[in-house]
Amino acid sequence: MTDHPSTGPAGKPTSYSRVTLSRIMTAVDVNLYGTVHGGVLMKFVDDVAGAAAARHSGGTAVTASIDEIVFSEPVRVGDLVHAHAQVNWTGHTSMEVGVRVIAERWDSAEDEPVRVATAYLVFVGVDVGGAPRPVRPVLPETLEDERRYREAEIRRAHRLARRRAIQAHRAG
Numbered sequence: 001m002t003d004h005p006s007t008g009p010a011g012k013p014t015s016y017s018r019v020t021l022s023r024i025m026t027a028v029d030v031n032l033y034g035t036v037h038g039g040v041l042m043k044f045v046d047d048v049a050g051a052a053a054a055r056h057s058g059g060t061a062v063t064a065s066i067d068e069i070v071f072s073e074p075v076r077v078g079d080l081v082h083a084h085a086q087v088n089w090t091g092h093t094s095m096e097v098g099v100r101v102i103a104e105r106w107d108s109a110e111d112e113p114v115r116v117a118t119a120y121l122v123f124v125g126v127d128v129g130g131a132p133r134p135v136r137p138v139l140p141e142t143l144e145d146e147r148r149y150r151e152a153e154i155r156r157a158h159r160l161a162r163r164r165a166i167q168a169h170r171a172g
């Protein structure tokens with residue numbers, strides 16, 4: 001089992017944080033090439049991740065960083081797009097939120113929905129003054145949740161190692 005905060009009264013299961021946002025993409029969402037702009041999807045991803053972080057932490061949470069966002073298939077005008085988010089990992093004041101974006105093609109409703117994007121973001125719970133505040137631990141419930149928790153730790157370790165390496169490089 002992954003070494004995550006043990007079950008305690010203050011913890012919340014992963015499923016508690018789950019949020020889905022859905023919308024139909026329109027002509028105002030397109031880029032020069034006629035497909036949906038990546039920035040539109042990034043805003044959508046940030047919104048659903050923010051809602052999951054707010055729900056888990058029981059208050060305001062701000063986006064601190066985006067570790068990764070992958071656009072795996074283009075999205076088109078008319079597609080019905082669903083963004084599913086959950087808190088994968090918690091630190092002291094920060095949370096990793098994973099987001100999966102799925103599209104139902106408007107012109108092939110019989111086909112299986114397509115995974116169009118995947119993202120991992122770090123949110124920090126903040127108080128009314130904007131200062132970081134402690135967040136309750138997330139409690140993985142399933143093997144899949146455990147896997148995501150462990151992978152979030154790997155992403156965090158890489159992020160911190162990269163920062164240290166760049167700082168050392170700059171220090172000469």
Ligand SMILES: CCCCCCCCCCCCCCCC(=O)SCCNC(=O)CCNC(=O)[C@H](O)C(C)(C)COP(=O)(O)OP(=O)(O)OC[C@H]1O[C@@H](n2cnc3c(N)ncnc32)[C@H](O)[C@@H]1OP(=O)(O)O
Binds near residue numbers: 122
């Ligand atoms: C019931 C509910 C339904 C829902 C209903 C509500 C719906 C609601 C929907 C909202 C949907 C919109 C969601 C949009 C959300 C925005 O758009 S927020 C706007 C964009 N973001 C910002 O403006 C953030 C600006 N940055 C900051 O304010 C500060 O840098 C931060 C993020 C608060 C961090 O402050 P700091 O003093 O540098 O913090 P520091 O003490 O060094 O570190 C605190 C923690 O942050 C982590 N951290 C700091 N920097 C980073 C970094 N670059 N990368 C990763 N982690 C970092 C640290 O590792 C540390 O983690 P822990 O070890 O405590 O776990």
